[in-house]
Amino acid sequence: MTMTHAPVETTSGPVGPGTPAPAETRSPRKRTGSLLWHLGALAVLVVVLYPVAWVIGGSLKPSEEIVGSLQLFPSDPIFTNYTGLSEGIADIPVSTFFLNSTVLAVGSVVGVVISCSMAAYAFSKVRFAGRNLLFALMIGTLLLPFHVLMIPQYVLFQKLELINTMVPLLLGKYLAVDAFFVFLMVQFMRGLPKELDEAARLDGCGHLRIYWSIVLPLCRPALITSAIFTFIHAWNDFMGPLLYLNEPEKYTVSLGLKMFVDQDALADYGGMIAMSLVALLPVLAFFLAFQRYLIDGMATSGLKG
């Protein structure tokens, strides 16, 4: 459905506002066009990747050279920034932060996949009274700023003495609060062939069986997209942990980095840069492994919006 081949008539793509007027000689023009295209794309690529390359290079330089040196990668790289990390920040091993972040991110993924898919199943496959109203409410929460809920939620968790635990950060994930993922899954489930669950129902399957054995397996792409986005958001999350975690042993990577900024910036700038890079690695790894799911998920949810 997407046309990838240039048509005979216009040598440029369909949407080229910058394409030159038709010329007589096609082949050299085509080649210059292609060259310009690649030059343009490469220029953008340099800008986009520079900060990432910078943090890789910077983590291999001595602290005092990181900011000022224009050489992207040092000619003699050092690894003391990384080895220094093993000493931890303020007597807390760096691995603690990574462990906490992993617990938070993985816990979030499990919650979102279960609870959002359940809600999405009800919205798309079960005809219950009040469905349209609840769906409208769910869509309404899509654009609701978190900040309106933040203070009463904090008061609630404080009264329940759940500050300094992961509960405030995880509970919402198990209660399908992320409307975006419910919406994504609803869109996906609505697209599944109706004949499948009708046939299953004729065979005597209840909703639980249909949900578990038919709909969930077929929804894998939507589940994977939601899972990865959830992982990345939870891993990057700063405000949530900042509000709810105030003992350094409970800190996630984001807060560990913040601690670096607070305390050690002058003492161990290189260590902070090294840890910044290490903190990015899980996200980048997920991105490299699953970028198709992420980009397609982005594109379809955008189009449907």
Added chain:
Amino acid sequence: MTHTMETRQPRPSPPGDRAPRPGSASQRSGRRRENLAGYLFMSPWLAGFLLLTAGPMAVSLYFAFTDYNLFDAPQWIGLSNFQEMFADPRWQKSVEVTTKYVVIGTPLKLAAALGVALLLAQSRRGQAFYRAAFYAPSLIGASVSIAIVWRALFTDGAIVDRAQTQFFGLNVGGWVGDPDWILYSLVALTVWQFGAPMVIFLAGLKQVPRELYEAAAVDGAGPLRRFWNITLPMISPVLFFNVLLETIHSFQVFGSAYILGGQGNPCGPADATLVYTCYLYQQGFENSRMGFASAMAWMLLIAVGLVTAVLFWSQKRWVHYEENAR
């Protein structure tokens, strides 16, 4: 992969599906069973909605009219929080900073996204690679790591400082130390994350029927005319979606501004990165003024709601929905 995400054409539903024979006992029990199943599957969402969304919304509206420090019972003070807020120079500053950030950052980001999408839409070799690479910053851009990197890139003597001096003769020094410039480094950070809207633009561009361009080319329309008269109207629904989403998100920027501004109080030199949520956080959680912060949150909600309403209202003037569009 793509095809699986897009199988959602409406299917004719069999007649027995929606309305079984009216009045029968089996129908009534069937309906009861559907209701039960529906609410069972909905129960986590319902609990979340009541406990974490609707309830807190009502409570925060109440807090907005109280003086509340988390330890003593809230005291009803009527509109005092709002009166104080409007007279508060730091609140005004935070509105100014946020407005500037939204008004400058969002159009630049969307322009970059559309520009690069137009480039990539010309389907040449490497398109998928570039698309993925350009998307990556959107995933890492909001992290503390990147905020730290940004602070480093925009300090005195770092690359941006040197480049501006060398190529433009600008001697303003690093942006993060300068109250007039630091906000632009935050803008640069959001523009750097143009990949997410770009992916959405690209998906929209692929839906534009090629025949339109061919017909226009036959009629002698140049590239600019074609962009203005075909591309832009055809992708206007996607543009609308991106404008809405990016604007609402920019209103709520927090972590990047907080770290970039040195996470202190004042937020950035002379409060130059005191975005709205930053001030809300300081008032609520550093000064324990939950009532005032709730009032601030409601002002944010009203502002976001107004912007959303205006965008939806303006939609009929510039957004074209095609009959055959999905």
